Amino acid sequence: MSQEQTVYSKLRSMILNGDFDAGERLTEKMVCDTLGVSRTPVRAAFLQLAAQNLVIGQSNRGYTVRGITVDDVWGANVVRSVLEGAAAGMLARNGIDEAVRETLERSVEDYSQLARHVELSDGFLEAHSAANRTFHDTIVAETENQSLLRSIETLAYMPVQINRVVFASDRKFATETVQSGMAEHQNVLTALLTGDAMAAELLMRTHSQKALRGIEHVKEVLGLGPEYRQMPFHKFIGGLGISVVAA
Amino acid sequence: MSQEQTVYSKLRSMILNGDFDAGERLTEKMVCDTLGVSRTPVRAAFLQLAAQNLVIGQSNRGYTVRGITVDDVWGANVVRSVLEGAAAGMLARNGIDEAVRETLERSVEDYSQLARHVELSDGFLEAHSAANRTFHDTIVAETENQSLLRSIETLAYMPVQINRVVFASDRKFATETVQSGMAEHQNVLTALLTGDAMAAELLMRTHSQKALRGIEHVKEVLGLGPEYRQMPFHKFIGGLGISVVAA
DNA sequence: AGCCAAAATAATGTATACACTTTTGGGCGG
DNA sequence: CCGCCCAAAAGTGTATACATTATTTTGGCT
Incomplete structure (x- = not known):
């Protein structure tokens, strides 16, 4: 390199x-x-x-x-939700071709398989992250909108994928999140296939916002007050004994 | 420099x-x-x-x-619309303080003044652009979401402000656009003040998409076929005898 | 002692030489 | 004639010296 x-x-x-x-x-x-x-x-x-x-x-x-606060990560996730929601809406409006439908269906199936036996092993977390990412990335990529793609990629340089971090600390939360996530993926896919743009956008946006619930969950686990949003993000996550990114 | x-x-x-x-x-x-x-x-x-x-x-x-096609500019404007719409929604949800309300109201007033006597002079176009930008930028800035702000700024490096270019070529279109734009600003402001987040988002998104109508207008003026989206943007605009950006 | 100014210091902006990688083109063998 | 290989050319990656701009220090003055 x-x-x-x-x-x-x-x-x-x-x-x-x-x-x-x-x-x-x-x-x-x-x-x-x-x-x-x-x-x-x-x-x-x-x-x-x-x-x-x-x-x-x-x-x-x-x-x-620039110090990264919890609020910064929150805000980045809000933007990502909005953009991914819009991507789903566009896709529903324009229709999706056979190949894309298959990719998405397979990703939903993979996700469903995983949802049956939630573990906290590195292997499971990796597999879950992969299936999840395939679903999200495919939807964004298939809009063929360079600006949309670039905007989300740029956001991804911030630590927006908080769920994986949170999972490692709480089995019950992880199980609930994975199982509801599965259902949400299925619902989004249905909206895409039926061409219901408004539903697709709303469902996808809501689903993407799951990361925000992850942040709130950490806040509660750590018993923090309402001012936690101004905390440096690494300290917030550090409370779980986890670093933001590997060196 | x-x-x-x-x-x-x-x-x-x-x-x-x-x-x-x-x-x-x-x-x-x-x-x-x-x-x-x-x-x-x-x-x-x-x-x-x-x-x-x-x-x-x-x-x-x-x-x-990377060759910039009409589709690229179209896509960038779609993303901008989505983001500005989301910004308006957030602002409506969180409420706006006195100072912001005044700034927005003044910008709407300035805009209204201009809408009464539409000209094609440089001075008018500059004033219109300024009033319009104040409205849009204030809404985005007041969300205090760095990622949102950054994403829109980055898009702005693409030639998204097509309206100004189009105006110079068509008085009737300019007049209609300015006058409907005024009404749309007012409606967005009302939604912001009443805290109607869904209305604010939808109205703002629709309003932002005006630039897309500008593109379609140019297409019709030039009598282009449906393949115009793949054209290099500078050639598209060049049909009006106008360059994209000053050197 | 406090303050201003000017010099000294340190930091960024720019140019350029050298190292390494990719591309090009020609010669050789098949 | 085609394809392969290697050497020359061109291009990017890196280091470093010099120029310009910011910051700090110091010295003298009030």
């Missing part, structure tokens, strides 16, 4: 894991010394981080880290 | 204006020679263009320009 990508992903995980204070200034030299590379790849990495709003750049004045 | 920004904006306008063929490969040296700068600012500019999907980068293989 190129050094540019290495620097980028390392900085990204450090920012998300809260290795820097919110608002802390990042100088190029500091990163160069830490990671042992020259300024060129560091500058490139900064530009990418800035494009995703993980750092804030000012001309001639370098970059500062 | 820094050379990096200069290179970025020049390349951007060249791409949008169709100075490059779709899929054409852009080498760093070529840009350096053309603009008379070194590779460093050029590389930085490429990274920014890639972040906005105006060029496509492959590691060790440079960048190729």
